[in-house]
Amino acid sequence: MFRWFEKRLDPFPPAEPQRPPDTLVAFCLHYTRGAWPYLLAATTLMALIAGVEVWMFGFLGNIVDWLADQNRATFLADQGWKLAGMALVVLVGLPGMVWLHSLFQQQTMMGNYPMRIRWQAHRYLLRQSMGFYQDEFAGRIATKVMQTSLAVRECVIKLFDVLNYVIVYFLGTLLLVGNADWRLAVPLVVWLGGYLVLLKVFVPIMGRVSKSQADARSRMTGRIVDSYSNIQTVKLFSHASREAAFAREGMAGFLVTVYRQMRLVTGLYGLLYLLNALLLFSIGWLALALWLDEAVSVGAVAVALGLVMRLWGMSQWIMWEVSGLFENIGTVQDGMATLSLPHQIEDRDDAPSLEVARGEIVFDHIRFHYGKGSGVIDDLALTIRPGEKIGLIGPSGAGKSTLVNLLLRFYELEDGAIRIDGQDIAAVTQESLRAKIGMVTQDTSLLHRSVRDNLLYGRPDASDEMAWRAAREAHVAEFIEGLRDIQGRAGFDAHVGERGVKLSGGQRQRLAIARVMLKDAPILILDEATSALDSDVEAAIQENLDRLMQGKTVIAIAHRLSTIAAMDRLVVMEQGHIVEQGSHAELIRANGLYARLWQRQSGGFLESEALDASV
Secondary structure, eight states, X not given: OHHHHXXXXXXXXXXXXXXXXXXXXXXXXXXXXXXXXXXXXXXXXXXXXHHHHHHXXXXXXXXXXXXXXXXXXXXXXXXXXXXXXHHHIIIIIHHHHHHXXXXXXXXXXXXHHHHHHHHHHHHHHHTSOHHHHHTSOHHHHHXXXXXXXXXHHHHHHHHHHHHHHHHHHHHHHHHHHHHXXXXXXXXXXXXXXXXXXXXXXXXXXXXHHHHHHHHHHHHHHHHHXXXXXXXXXXXXXXXXXXXXXXXXXXXXXXXXXXXXXXXXXXXXXXXXXXXXXXXXXXXXXXXXXXXXXXXXXXXXXXXXXXXXXXXXXXXXXXXXXXXXXXXXXXXXXXXXXXXXXXXXXXXXXXXXXXXXXXXOEEEEEEEEOTTSSSSSEXXXXXXXXXXXXXXXXXXXXXXXXXXXXXHTTSSOOSEEEEEETTEEGGGSOHHHHHHTEEEEOSSOOOOSSBHHHHHHTTOTTOOHHHHHHHHHHTTOXXXXXXXBOTTSOBXXXXXXXXXXXXXXXXXXXXXXXXXXXXXXXXXXXEXXXXXXXXXXXXXXHHHXXXXXXXXXXXXXXXXXXXXXXXXXXXXXXXXXXXXXXXXXXXXXXXXXXXXXXXXXXXXXXXOTTTOOTTO
């Protein structure tokens, strides 16, 4: 039975996620699609439960009157069938409705509903640009995905449950008490007015404080996660105390919002308690006065006092629920600022997949300035012939890595076009573009998964035999067999740690090279591909890299000019322009920038101030 209800709402809807709206109601409605039938079922059951509970108080008043007025000898004969009906409602009807409501709310909604939001938000964020992630803490983004999904669930469910319960319960109470004597309803109406005033004054303030608190919480979490993610750097520079102070600053900022919230809660709770006490006094005094005047029965007094005591407890629950509602509204509003941002790079409608038959790359008078208006790359034109292997060379800031990032469409051009085999890369899908490009970077990052998962990331459908072949060619197999993680997993199944921290720099680099070998894309980018390898391993891998480059269009960036001197053509960049092109021998004879950089080499490396392949 539980499983049937748990499977009513799909936690992982297959539809492609769309950009969520950036207004509160529309945002919540966007993520409630598909959940409405179960939400309405739970709401209907909650209304029935509230109605039955109020009716039970009325029936209790009838019992009191019967006990006061009727003969014990004939009581069961006169009222037995009513009591039996009440017993059926109490023992079967009400528990059944509560059970069914719980199944819809707890089994169908509570787990699946926020998971749908996480699933859709995560998939949407995965398609955000590189710039989006460069401007945010990864931990902060993850926290907002987790917080916002729960907050949307609480907003929607609390709103339906609380408003539904309050409306049914209060109207039922008003009708029951007013039916006995309209004067008993007056304190209830006055109390409702005071209660609404408290809500109007306190709850919006708590919503604003909660929004600040959600932002402070995600900022605090982001700082902590940032320290953990860069723990090696923290330890290398002996900055544990500094990182603790950095986290403490975030925690202190979060605590300020907690103190503000708790002050509001204390004031609200005190005023609400006073309001409830005044209601109980007013109803009790008025009910007794009316009974003394024989205007109402003993049962009416019992019902009025019983309902007031019920409202006393309910009012505190409702206030907490409404406060929680606005707290979650603040969290949703904070999350919307991140989750509703438009994608900076979007595929065009019905964009085709890139087809690469030859591998020609044309940079057609491109311009890109990172939004600065000038600098970086200006009017650059370059054609790389099919199967040609070029080396990109230039000092720091020349624009080499920017050129590669534009080819990968991590950023959109400001002017011009990049074409592969005549196809504008802005007109094809991003996934198909990057599927046709293999890249080995200087700063290799691995996933915190098994060696197999990392290797097959380049080609998920590859067999283990193909993976082992790539591992042997990249000289990875020799250390894979000796790997073992803390869970006892070994070899291909051993996990490499976050960002591959359990492997040496050279091992990570070799695994990255094996991954690209397995991918076997027609366009290859090598950005310091062998920088982390010692000379013996580099020499052994270079032969396999040469074989990997056969038949591919290759762009290589390297500190070590000797490693790219044998390329078909060398392209020298400076301040976003191509200043020289040609073979190694031609550029040496030209005695320009390349010749000066070559002369500054020491043992095959460039001095750090002369050449930096990080840009």
